Amino acid sequence: MPAPIISACPVRTRFGVLSIRPFIRFFSHTPVHHLRSTELTPDYLSSLRSNPDRIWTDIHTSASKFGPGRRWGQDPTHTGLTRLTLTDHDKAARDWFVETTKSLHCDVKVDAIGNTFAIRPGLNNDVPATFVGSHLDSQPLGGRFDGVLGVCAGIEMLRVLNDNHIETEGPVGVVNWTNEEGARFPVSMMGSGVWAGAQDLQSIYKLKEVNAGTNGQRRTVKEELERIGYLGNIPASPIEGVRMAGHFELHIEQGPKLDSEKKSVGVVEGVQSYQWYEIRVWGQASHAGATEFKYRADALLFASGIVVKAREMAEKAGVLATVGILRAEPGSVNTTPDSVYMTLDIRHRDNEMVATFAADFQGWLKQAAGREGGITFEMSKTFESRATKFDEVAIACVRDSAGAVTGKHDVPSMTSGAGHDSVNTSKHCPTAMVFVPCRKGVSHHPEEWCEKEHCAVGTDVIVQSVLRFDQWRHKEGHFGGSLDSNG
Amino acid sequence: MPAPIISACPVRTRFGVLSIRPFIRFFSHTPVHHLRSTELTPDYLSSLRSNPDRIWTDIHTSASKFGPGRRWGQDPTHTGLTRLTLTDHDKAARDWFVETTKSLHCDVKVDAIGNTFAIRPGLNNDVPATFVGSHLDSQPLGGRFDGVLGVCAGIEMLRVLNDNHIETEGPVGVVNWTNEEGARFPVSMMGSGVWAGAQDLQSIYKLKEVNAGTNGQRRTVKEELERIGYLGNIPASPIEGVRMAGHFELHIEQGPKLDSEKKSVGVVEGVQSYQWYEIRVWGQASHAGATEFKYRADALLFASGIVVKAREMAEKAGVLATVGILRAEPGSVNTTPDSVYMTLDIRHRDNEMVATFAADFQGWLKQAAGREGGITFEMSKTFESRATKFDEVAIACVRDSAGAVTGKHDVPSMTSGAGHDSVNTSKHCPTAMVFVPCRKGVSHHPEEWCEKEHCAVGTDVIVQSVLRFDQWRHKEGHFGGSLDSNG
Ligand SMILES: [Zn+2]
Ligand SMILES: [Zn+2]
Numbered sequence: 001m002p003a004p005i006i007s008a009c010p011v012r013t014r015f016g017v018l019s020i021r022p023f024i025r026f027f028s029h030t031p032v033h034h035l036r037s038t039e040l041t042p043d044y045l046s047s048l049r050s051n052p053d054r055i056w057t058d059i060h061t062s063a064s065k066f067g068p069g070r071r072w073g074q075d076p077t078h079t080g081l082t083r084l085t086l087t088d089h090d091k092a093a094r095d096w097f098v099e100t101t102k103s104l105h106c107d108v109k110v111d112a113i114g115n116t117f118a119i120r121p122g123l124n125n126d127v128p129a130t131f132v133g134s135h136l137d138s139q140p141l142g143g144r145f146d147g148v149l150g151v152c153a154g155i156e157m158l159r160v161l162n163d164n165h166i167e168t169e170g171p172v173g174v175v176n177w178t179n180e181e182g183a184r185f186p187v188s189m190m191g192s193g194v195w196a197g198a199q200d201l202q203s204i205y206k207l208k209e210v211n212a213g214t215n216g217q218r219r220t221v222k223e224e225l226e227r228i229g230y231l232g233n234i235p236a237s238p239i240e241g242v243r244m245a246g247h248f249e250l251h252i253e254q255g256p257k258l259d260s261e262k263k264s265v266g267v268v269e270g271v272q273s274y275q276w277y278e279i280r281v282w283g284q285a286s287h288a289g290a291t292e293f294k295y296r297a298d299a300l301l302f303a304s305g306i307v308v309k310a311r312e313m314a315e316k317a318g319v320l321a322t323v324g325i326l327r328a329e330p331g332s333v334n335t336t337p338d339s340v341y342m343t344l345d346i347r348h349r350d351n352e353m354v355a356t357f358a359a360d361f362q363g364w365l366k367q368a369a370g371r372e373g374g375i376t377f378e379m380s381k382t383f384e385s386r387a388t389k390f391d392e393v394a395i396a397c398v399r400d401s402a403g404a405v406t407g408k409h410d411v412p413s414m415t416s417g418a419g420h421d422s423v424n425t426s427k428h429c430p431t432a433m434v435f436v437p438c439r440k441g442v443s444h445h446p447e448e449w450c451e452k453e454h455c456a457v458g459t460d461v462i463v464q465s466v467l468r469f470d471q472w473r474h475k476e477g478h479f480g481g482s483l484d485s486n487g
Numbered sequence: 488m489p490a491p492i493i494s495a496c497p498v499r500t501r502f503g504v505l506s507i508r509p510f511i512r513f514f515s516h517t518p519v520h521h522l523r524s525t526e527l528t529p530d531y532l533s534s535l536r537s538n539p540d541r542i543w544t545d546i547h548t549s550a551s552k553f554g555p556g557r558r559w560g561q562d563p564t565h566t567g568l569t570r571l572t573l574t575d576h577d578k579a580a581r582d583w584f585v586e587t588t589k590s591l592h593c594d595v596k597v598d599a600i601g602n603t604f605a606i607r608p609g610l611n612n613d614v615p616a617t618f619v620g621s622h623l624d625s626q627p628l629g630g631r632f633d634g635v636l637g638v639c640a641g642i643e644m645l646r647v648l649n650d651n652h653i654e655t656e657g658p659v660g661v662v663n664w665t666n667e668e669g670a671r672f673p674v675s676m677m678g679s680g681v682w683a684g685a686q687d688l689q690s691i692y693k694l695k696e697v698n699a700g701t702n703g704q705r706r707t708v709k710e711e712l713e714r715i716g717y718l719g720n721i722p723a724s725p726i727e728g729v730r731m732a733g734h735f736e737l738h739i740e741q742g743p744k745l746d747s748e749k750k751s752v753g754v755v756e757g758v759q760s761y762q763w764y765e766i767r768v769w770g771q772a773s774h775a776g777a778t779e780f781k782y783r784a785d786a787l788l789f790a791s792g793i794v795v796k797a798r799e800m801a802e803k804a805g806v807l808a809t810v811g812i813l814r815a816e817p818g819s820v821n822t823t824p825d826s827v828y829m830t831l832d833i834r835h836r837d838n839e840m841v842a843t844f845a846a847d848f849q850g851w852l853k854q855a856a857g858r859e860g861g862i863t864f865e866m867s868k869t870f871e872s873r874a875t876k877f878d879e880v881a882i883a884c885v886r887d888s889a890g891a892v893t894g895k896h897d898v899p900s901m902t903s904g905a906g907h908d909s910v911n912t913s914k915h916c917p918t919a920m921v922f923v924p925c926r927k928g929v930s931h932h933p934e935e936w937c938e939k940e941h942c943a944v945g946t947d948v949i950v951q952s953v954l955r956f957d958q959w960r961h962k963e964g965h966f967g968g969s970l971d972s973n974g
């Protein structure tokens with residue numbers, strides 16, 4: 001039941017006549033005064049805070065229950081997260097998300113790719129909701145914060161709004177996007193990509209898991225969505241399905257900038273451009289003791305040269321280039337490898353810089369392989385995400401909120417190095433992101449860590465950003481990119 | 488039943504009174520004339536030939552039945568061999584070896600490490616046998632000739648002796664050594680090493696397989712010997728167990744020298760010195776898009792530098808150095824690896840050269856890691872095989888036989904780059920090896936190939952070498968290293 005609002009609160013609001021949530025209020029014994037977001041004073045809004053304990057409990061309780069990973073330290077929370085998308089652990093985490101948000105008075109909708117939207121009605125429910133979103137899935141040996149923090153921040157926002165009896169003009173919600181990581185089914189930002197039209201639903205349905213199960217079979221996305229009960233009946237679409245007025249995402253930085261500069265929060269204004277390549281090198285297997293160097297065509301030696309050269313060329317060009325996977329076959333102490341599979345990840349703020357580097361590198365590779373006897377290679381692009389600039393209004397909401405929460409005017413602006421679901425939502429509605437530091441920038445690793453204080457600061461910024469955005473849309477009559485025709 | 492001997496044969500021999508194989512002769516209806524090895528004329532001995540079809544059939548029939556590997560060509564024989572030691576396939580191959588040699592009138596003995604000795608009695612069976620030996624196990628993606636050819640040559644020798652009714656002075660035999668490859672249980676030349684005292688039986692019993700089985704368990708050598716029924720009750724020892732007068736091994740070269748020089752056979756006078764190292768590199772996992780180069784400690788980038796530098800330093804020093812295994816964790820496109828496991832194989836004819844190179848390389852590694860922030864490493868020796876010089880008499884037997892078989896005086900002398908079971912036997916008895924070419928020097932690979940003609944030439948040399956050695960030991964009163972006290 002709603003508790004009486006804090007007496008220090010200076011603002012009272014009239015009852016939200018358009019709300020479809022008046023039930024518990026009509027029959028509540030204690031008369032409750034509700035706050036309308038558009039009538040919150042700047043001081044009141046700036047003083048709104050989340051409850052750090054609740055966020056912390058949500059993160060660690062869900063991690064312990066639904067896919068605990070490798071333990072690395074003394075405390076039980078010093079444990080990673082292994083929650084590959086559409087597994088039983090993921091299903092359990094999804095079920096928890098649905099129950100929790102329903103208990104916080106949300107309607108829950110699941111779309112055709114399993115994206116799960118929890119919507120808290122507003123005063124006007126003919127307009128789309130403003131969402132806080134991220135993902136509950138993890139890398140195979142992931143950490144507890146990547147994605148999860150963003151979803152938990154959304155859940156905490158629901159509690160803060162409920163506890164403070166705040167009515168928003170439009171509805172607000174929380175979304176858990178399916179398979180952001182692309183670790184089990186190899187397309188990252190998959191659910192948001194289908195929703196945004198960047199990925200084709202039918203092709204994605206047929207996508208197979210990377211590793212075969214114990215029965216030797218590789219299951220498809222559709223089979224697994226059905227199996228865990230998250231093949232929803234709502235179209236995955238910003239027009240035909242769940243519409244979106246705005247999207248705000250809190251995420252750990254996954255880089256060392258905030259941590260090393262001792263900043264508690266960053267305003268993310270966009271996402272780098274990046275391209276992924278697969279490189280295969282073939283040589284000849286020969287005995288390590290019986291084959292003189294002149295007779296060898298050592299695929300691993302050549303591949304090692306590629307790793308070293310990629311860094312060297314990237315430093316000169318001012319882009320980022322990383323070889324994250326390298327597998328050498330056959331893998332015997334006394335045999336030169338005859339084949340290597342490796343990946344190359346290239347990033348820069350600017351699309352052209354990435355494309356130019358890729359072309360230059362491929363040129364070097366061709367020349368280098370030509371100089372070696374018996375070495376052949378293939379280099380092919382497997383993924384591309386063009387540079388993203390977030391929406392000015394959404395960024396302003398985040399910037400104002402970050403200033404209000406931290407009391408500082410020098411909150412850093414950042415460009416995300418990693419891709420996020422916000423890249424996809426930004427194509428259809430105002431979107432912005434909030435970064436909080438993670439220890440030493442470590443991510444996609446069990447030891448990934450975000451301090452409790454920073455989880456709370458980030459959530460505070462998210463809560464305030466959504467309310468500021470709600471104020472703005474009401475004032476400007478803006479109802480979101482996916483509803484432009486009605487707006 | 489024995490057939491009449493060829494009429495062209497100029498030598499007759501008296502009945503072998505000390506033979507314990509007279510059974511079929513006493514009761515044979517056709518009187519058979521037997522040849523005593525010490526009475527064979529040089530011309531007769533030099534004209535002895537194996538049957539190429541039988542060798543070829545043994546190699547390919549056993550490969551098709553007991554662990555066929557990856558097919559790479561048109562003909563059914565164009566298929567590799569996957570017969571890891573002590574697996575069901577290895578058991579089946581061993582059973583075939585036992586049945587076949589028993590049917591050729593051998594006594595079969597299995598020692599405590601599963602080495603299997605088939606002994607054809609001689610005229611004097613109080614002295615140890617002269618063995619032809621090699622191994623029936625393969626690499627995970629191995630070829631059909633490595634090891635198998637040597638065992639099949641031994642089996643063919645039994646047939647040649649039987650068909651020609653040749654009685655040897657001492658017994659002769661064929662030995663299949665356990666786990667020469669060291670692929671499944673990571674100690675190479677394992678069975679012969681235990682026999683020779685180079686490896687401790689109890690430690691080897693506890694050795695675990697490299698990869699866990701489907702039940703997640705890694706089984707031990709002893710468990711697997713028991714399971715397949717090859718935990719013998721004879722000590723694995725050259726004194727207490729099966730004694731050895733001499734050891735001759737036919738093997739594919741596993742290098743390109745004979746093939747590129749169009750030679751059909753080589754006399755192996757010794758084996759290079761070699762050392763194996765494990766190198767582990769630790770860095771830090773960081774996001775490929777969110778971590779500037781200056782903040783990275785990329786274990787794969789550092790390991791790649793090691794691969795490149797090892798080759799560069801080895802070329803300068805005139806030794807061979809090879810990185811055969813490199814595994815990078817966690818293995819994600821957009822994460823810098825935080826740990827790498829790799830191996831280094833160093834070889835040279837001279838022990839000192841190998842040791843000096845290893846020390847110099849470790850010195851460079853220490854300096855290089857010191858220059859990098861956040862990179863640590865460990866380099867440890869896992870195996871060492873000092874340079875081996877084979878026995879002068881055994882080499883002379885091989886050299887004379889190779890000359891007789893090929894009709895050429897320029898049969899090349901070679902030093903083996905690879906380790907073989909003969910390294911272990913050479914510590915206890917006169918030992919020498921015969922090399923035949925393999926196509927392009929490819930080995931430890933499904934496409935490993937030895938021409939039928941070369942398999943036969945090598946077997947001819949082996950058969951004649953054993954007979955020449957038998958003549959020599961009788962003349963000199965030598966009864967083998969493992970029986971020096973009796974000799
Ligand atoms: Zn994430
Ligand atoms: Zn071998």
